[in-house]
Amino acid sequence: VNSVVSLITDFGLTEPFVGLVKAQLLARHPGARIVDLTHGIPPFSTEAAAFWIERSCRYFPPGSLHLVIVDPGVGTDRRILTVELDGQTYLGPDNGVLGPLAGTAGARVRAVDMGSLAGALSSGDLAVGDLGLPCEDWVRPGWLKPQRVGASIHGRVILIDSFGNCFSNIDEESLVKHEIESVNFGTHRLSWVRTYGERPAGSAVALVNAFGVVEAACVEGNAARSLGLAAGAAVEVRLGRATAAAKGRDAKESTDS
Amino acid sequence: VNSVVSLITDFGLTEPFVGLVKAQLLARHPGARIVDLTHGIPPFSTEAAAFWIERSCRYFPPGSLHLVIVDPGVGTDRRILTVELDGQTYLGPDNGVLGPLAGTAGARVRAVDMGSLAGALSSGDLAVGDLGLPCEDWVRPGWLKPQRVGASIHGRVILIDSFGNCFSNIDEESLVKHEIESVNFGTHRLSWVRTYGERPAGSAVALVNAFGVVEAACVEGNAARSLGLAAGAAVEVRLGRATAAAKGRDAKESTDS
Amino acid sequence: VNSVVSLITDFGLTEPFVGLVKAQLLARHPGARIVDLTHGIPPFSTEAAAFWIERSCRYFPPGSLHLVIVDPGVGTDRRILTVELDGQTYLGPDNGVLGPLAGTAGARVRAVDMGSLAGALSSGDLAVGDLGLPCEDWVRPGWLKPQRVGASIHGRVILIDSFGNCFSNIDEESLVKHEIESVNFGTHRLSWVRTYGERPAGSAVALVNAFGVVEAACVEGNAARSLGLAAGAAVEVRLGRATAAAKGRDAKESTDS
Numbered sequence: 229v230n231s232v233v234s235l236i237t238d239f240g241l242t243e244p245f246v247g248l249v250k251a252q253l254l255a256r257h258p259g260a261r262i263v264d265l266t267h268g269i270p271p272f273s274t275e276a277a278a279f280w281i282e283r284s285c286r287y288f289p290p291g292s293l294h295l296v297i298v299d300p301g302v303g304t305d306r307r308i309l310t311v312e313l314d315g316q317t318y319l320g321p322d323n324g325v326l327g328p329l330a331g332t333a334g335a336r337v338r339a340v341d342m343g344s345l346a347g348a349l350s351s352g353d354l355a356v357g358d359l360g361l362p363c364e365d366w367v368r369p370g371w372l373k374p375q376r377v378g379a380s381i382h383g384r385v386i387l388i389d390s391f392g393n394c395f396s397n398i399d400e401e402s403l404v405k406h407e408i409e410s411v412n413f414g415t416h417r418l419s420w421v422r423t424y425g426e427r428p429a430g431s432a433v434a435l436v437n438a439f440g441v442v443e444a445a446c447v448e449g450n451a452a453r454s455l456g457l458a459a460g461a462a463v464e465v466r467l468g469r470a471t472a473a474a475k476g477r478d479a480k481e482s483t484d485s
Numbered sequence: 486v487n488s489v490v491s492l493i494t495d496f497g498l499t500e501p502f503v504g505l506v507k508a509q510l511l512a513r514h515p516g517a518r519i520v521d522l523t524h525g526i527p528p529f530s531t532e533a534a535a536f537w538i539e540r541s542c543r544y545f546p547p548g549s550l551h552l553v554i555v556d557p558g559v560g561t562d563r564r565i566l567t568v569e570l571d572g573q574t575y576l577g578p579d580n581g582v583l584g585p586l587a588g589t590a591g592a593r594v595r596a597v598d599m600g601s602l603a604g605a606l607s608s609g610d611l612a613v614g615d616l617g618l619p620c621e622d623w624v625r626p627g628w629l630k631p632q633r634v635g636a637s638i639h640g641r642v643i644l645i646d647s648f649g650n651c652f653s654n655i656d657e658e659s660l661v662k663h664e665i666e667s668v669n670f671g672t673h674r675l676s677w678v679r680t681y682g683e684r685p686a687g688s689a690v691a692l693v694n695a696f697g698v699v700e701a702a703c704v705e706g707n708a709a710r711s712l713g714l715a716a717g718a719a720v721e722v723r724l725g726r727a728t729a730a731a732k733g734r735d736a737k738e739s740t741d742s
Numbered sequence: 743v744n745s746v747v748s749l750i751t752d753f754g755l756t757e758p759f760v761g762l763v764k765a766q767l768l769a770r771h772p773g774a775r776i777v778d779l780t781h782g783i784p785p786f787s788t789e790a791a792a793f794w795i796e797r798s799c800r801y802f803p804p805g806s807l808h809l810v811i812v813d814p815g816v817g818t819d820r821r822i823l824t825v826e827l828d829g830q831t832y833l834g835p836d837n838g839v840l841g842p843l844a845g846t847a848g849a850r851v852r853a854v855d856m857g858s859l860a861g862a863l864s865s866g867d868l869a870v871g872d873l874g875l876p877c878e879d880w881v882r883p884g885w886l887k888p889q890r891v892g893a894s895i896h897g898r899v900i901l902i903d904s905f906g907n908c909f910s911n912i913d914e915e916s917l918v919k920h921e922i923e924s925v926n927f928g929t930h931r932l933s934w935v936r937t938y939g940e941r942p943a944g945s946a947v948a949l950v951n952a953f954g955v956v957e958a959a960c961v962e963g964n965a966a967r968s969l970g971l972a973a974g975a976a977v978e979v980r981l982g983r984a985t986a987a988a989k990g991r992d993a994k995e996s997t998d999s
Contacts, residue, residue, distance in 0.1 A: 232768055234761065241498065241755065242647040244541045247491065247522035251544040254489055254520065258546060262520075263768065263776075265761035284758045287765040289772060390756040498755065499904040501798045504748065504779035508801040511746055511777065515803060519777075 232292040233260045236281055238269040239297070249297065256346070265294070268390075272300040274325045274369070275459065276387035279395065282328040283439045285316055296320030308340040309366055310356050317356050319345075324369030331368065339363040374398045374463075383442070385413070385461040392450030396463040398442040407468035413444040413451075414461045424448075489549040490517045493538055495526040496554070506554065513603070522551070525647075529557040531582045531626070532716065533644035536652065539585040540696045542573055553577030565597040566623055567613050574613050576602075581626030588625065596620040631655045631720075640699070642670070642718040649707030653720040655699040664725035670701040670708075671718045681705075746806040747774045750795055752783040753811070763811065770860075779808070782904075786814040788839045788883070789973065790901035793909065796842040797953045799830055810834030822854040823880055824870050831870050833859075838883030845882065853877040888912045888977075897956070899927065899975040906964030910977040912956040921982035927958040927965075928975045 233253065239245040246267050253260055265284060269277045277298040285294045299306060299321040307322040313335040320326050322339070330337045338360040345359055374383030374397055383398040394413060408420045411434040418434040419427060427433050429448040432455055437443040442465060444451045451457065490510065496502040503524050510517055522541060526534045534555040542551045556563060556578040564579040570592040577583050579596070587594045595617040602616055631640030631654055640655040651670060665677045668691040675691040676684060684690050686705040689712055694700040699722060701708045708714065747767065753759040760781050767774055779798060783791045791812040799808045813820060813835040821836040827849040834840050836853070844851045852874040859873055888897030888911055897912040908927060922934045925948040932948040933941060941947050943962040946969055951957040956979060958965045965971065 230772065234765070236758070240647055241523065242525035244493070244523035244525075244537050247520065248541050248544055250520050251491070251522075251541065251546075251549075254518075255544065255546040258487065261768075263761065263764050265765075266755065266758035268756035268758075280758050284762050284765065287762055287769065289765075289769040292765075390754055497904055498780065499782035501750070501780035501782075501794050504777065505798050505801055507777050508748070508779075508798065508803075508806075511775075512801065512803040515744065 230289055230291040231259045231261045232263060232289055233257070234263045234265045234285065234288060234292060234294045235267070235297070236265045236269065236277060236294065237267045237297040238271050238273065238277070239267050241267055249295075253295075263288075269298050270387070270459075272298070273387065273459070274298055274300070274323050275397075277325045278328050278369070279386055279397075279439075279441075281318065281320075281325065285318065286314065288316060290315035292316055294318045294320075296325050298325055299323055307363075308342065308345070309363065310338045310340055310359055312336045312356055322367050324367050327367065327369045330366050337363045337366050339366075374402065376402070379409070379467045381465045381467065383463040383465070385444075385457055385459050385463060387459060388452045388457070392446065392452040392454075393437065394444040394451050394455075394457045394461070395437065395439070396442045396444075398463060398465055400436045400440050400442075403436070403442070403465065403467070405470055407471060409466040409468035410464075411442065411466075412462075412464045413455060414457055416444075416455050418444055487546055487548040488516045488518045489520060489546060490514070491520045491522045491542065491545060491549060491551045492524070492554070493522045493526065493534060493551065494524045494554040495528045495530065495534070496524050498524055506552075510552075520545075526555050527644070527716075529555070530644065530716070531555055531557070531580050532654075534582045535585050535626070536643055536654075536696075536698075538575065538577075538582065542575065543571065545573060547572035549573055551575045551577075553582050555582055556580055565599065565602070566620065567595045567597055567616055569593045569613055579624050581624045584624065584626045587623050594620050594623050596623075631659065633659070636666070636724045638722045638724070640720040640722070642701075642714055642716050642720060645709045645714070645716060649703065649709040649711075650694065651701040651708050651712075651714045651718070652694065652696070653699045653701075655720060655722055657693045657697050657699075660693070660699070660722065660724070662727055664728060666723040666725035667721075668699065668723075669719075669721045670712060671714055673701075673712050675701055744803055744805040745773045745775045746777060746803055747771070748777045748779045748799065748802060748806060748808045749781070749811070750779045750783065750791060750808065751781045751811040752785045752787065752791070753781050755781055763809075767809075777802075783812050784901070784973075786812070787901065787973070788812055788814070788837050789911075791839045792842050792883070793900055793911075793953075793955075795832065795834075795839065799832065800828065802830060804829035806830055808832045808834075810839050812839055813837055822856065822859070823877065824852045824854055824873055826850040826852075826870055836881050838881045841881065841883045844880050851877050851880050853880075888916065890916070893923070893981045895979045895981065897977040897979070899958075899971055899973050899977060901973060902966045902971070906960065906966040906968075907951065908958040908965050908969070908971045908975070909951065909953070910956045910958075912977060912979055914950045914954050914956075917950070917956070917979065917981070919984055921985060923980040923982035924978075925956065925980075926976075926978045927969060928971055930958075930969050932958055 250262055309322045309326055311318040311326050311329045313329050313332055318326055318329055340360040374381050381398050381402055383396045385394045386397045387395045411418050411420050418432050421433045421435050424447050427447050431447045434444050446454050507519055566579045566583055568575040568583050568586045570586050570589055575583055575586055586592055597617040631638050638655050638659055640653045642651045643654045644652045668675050668677050675689050678690045678692050681704050684704050688704045691701050703711050764776055823836045823840055825832040825840050825843045827843050827846055832840055832843055843849055854874040888895050895912055895916055897910045899908045900911045901909045925932050925934050932946050935947045935949050938961050941961050945961045948958050960968050
């Protein structure tokens with residue numbers, strides 16, 4: 229355990245809400261080294277938060293603690309979960325934001341006893357094993373996984389970044405070993421490319437982005453605006469024939485999915 | 486005294502102005518653990534800054550230092566004050582931003598000798614008692630307190646948050662022991678509720694918010710926009726009869742106010 | 743060498759890109775004390791970044807490290823440079839962002855060997871001398887210096903701040919010892935003033951700003967908007983006769999330029 233504590237919220241930076249969290253955290257855990265992961269999660273967007281947490285927090289030093297405060301149901305009696313995975317610890321509401329992590333092989337999930345949590349924070353020693361009992365019935369959000377129907381993968385736009393790029397929940401692992409026959413975002417069939425640079429400015433394209441998911445982008449433009457896409461829009465990737473390199477393992481694969 | 490130093494400014498985060506302050510603070514006080522309370526105070530809004538400082542800084546660990554840089558008169562020969570209150574130390578211009586703290590029972594207010602301040606920062610030991618002489622004539626801003634006229638409390642909108650909620654300067658202490666007969670924000674008479682959830686989406690309501698003041702809000706909407714309210718708008722709370730629980734102390738109360 | 747590491751990027755604060763950089767930095771260099779200089783550099787604006795770095799980083803404690811991540815060519819095989827100057831160390835792409843520093847007398851410039859960099863970061867001891875070989879052929883951006891033609895200095899608008907003030911690349915050193923005959927920003931001839939306060943609200947003026955360069959401003963207004971100026975706009979300062987105080991050195995000066 230190190231003393232790095234990351235914060236991920238939908239509070240924005242206009243009011244001092246983030247500052248208030250830091251104040252209370254430092255009052256209880258004076259040695260905390262607080263790092264802002266982001267406070268720009270769209271309000272109440274558990275999907276965007278879940279995506280960024282899973283894709284970002286793995287880069288922190290082992291033993292880091294990640295506090296997730298994105299909760300449309302705040303003030304209700306929502307449970308708090310801890311998830312331990314690959315040497316990182318996550319703390320957040322049981323509303324799906326921790327779903328992608330909790331559902332990963334090797335994750336240990338616990339429902340937090342709030343009294344134990346306050347005590348652990350006060351002592352500066354967040355021994356997660358003492359915070360609560362193992363938990364199996366955490367919220368599995370519907371948007372976690374795209375659906376495979378025959379040769380098609382059906383997903384959704386889960387977030388739009390500040391450049392207008394539309395991130396889907398279809399990750400690159402589901403594409404490997406196959407050629408891509410077509411990609412649709414909403415009603416738009418998009419050209420499949422490896423990098424933005426393959427098409428001239430203004431072109432709408434689809435590609436696997438730096439965070440490992442299928443994205444709609446507009447070269448030097450704003451895809452969400454020019455294609456009229458919003459979070460929730462349907463995404464379909466139609467897989468073509470297996471690629472040569474993958475042929476050997478392909479029979480097994482088609483049985484699995 | 487711990488090493489936590491919070492910053493509260495109206496600098497925004499687009500230019501490196503906040504970074505420059507941190508640079509100079511770290512150059513003089515290498516051990517400082519800087520926490521951004523907020524840099525999103527509306528430009529020159531001493532009212533919003535005063536509100537947030539008083540409501541937020543109490544949550545920091547004892548011995549924290551809070552630097553307030555919100556000053557329409559920057560560059561003039563404005564005095565600098567320190568306020569010590571409840572184990573926290575505040576440093577800021579004598580323009581009213583520290584008024585709510587300075588006016589609290591138990592606060593010690595000093596006018597800063599700038600040479601002493603530079604020396605103290607250099608040594609990392611901000612012994613506030615050595616920074617200047619006690620001061621009585623600090624600026625008492627007119628907006629500090631609402632006015633009580635008969636059964637009515639007359640206040641103003643002092644800030645609008647990024648969700649469009651309109652915070653008044655009428656705090657919950659002035660309401661206890663009475664029923665609420667009516668609440669007006671500008672020309673709008675609003676329904677008095679305990680929580681947003683009591684009314685359907687789109688309703689304009691008034692309530693005591695999480696920061697302890699009377700607020701106009703629009704359920705799942707933007708009250709400032711839908712009611713046409715801006716900072717400075719008049720707010721009137723008309724008190725009804727004393728509540729049963731408070732009857733005993735009520736005679737004394739009406740004499741005091 | 744202290745442990746302060748400043749970050750200057752054009753990433754903005756909406757997505758967790760800055761958080762990702764901090765995560766990886768802390769994973770390799772656990773003792774780093776990270777300070778955000780700014781993440782609000784306009785996307786890909788190497789000019790704005792170069793200006794702010796040169797004007798801001800000097801205020802950090804000696805031995806600070808400044809990481810500059812503003813690079814339109816990211817992903818290409820752009821070289822990484824280190825610049826050592828006045829006890830500060832800068833690390834960034836060879837695209838001109840470090841040009842004003844690299845071109846300053848006394849600066850030591852090196853092209854970084856990336857393997858050495860990773861090792862140095864891991865050990866927490868960034869001995870810059872071991873990171874690479876001295877380098878002479880770093881990118882000298884065209885916008886670095888204004889041109890002197892007779893009595894005129896021809897420069898450009900290099901950045902517009904969030905108040906609409908238009909910063910030029912003409913610094914105050916090039917003006918001293920002369921009166922100012924005229925100042926043009928684009929097609930607008932502006933009044934030359936010492937402070938905003940000399941003209942009524944709404945006036946467009948030119949002055950030397952707090953960061954030491956000639957700026958177009960609109961008193962209590964937005965100069966970029968009201969004058970229709972954008973980054974890149976032409977700026978001309980026409981120098982008048984030498985001021986009395988400077989007469990002695992003036993003959994030499996006119997030979998130099």
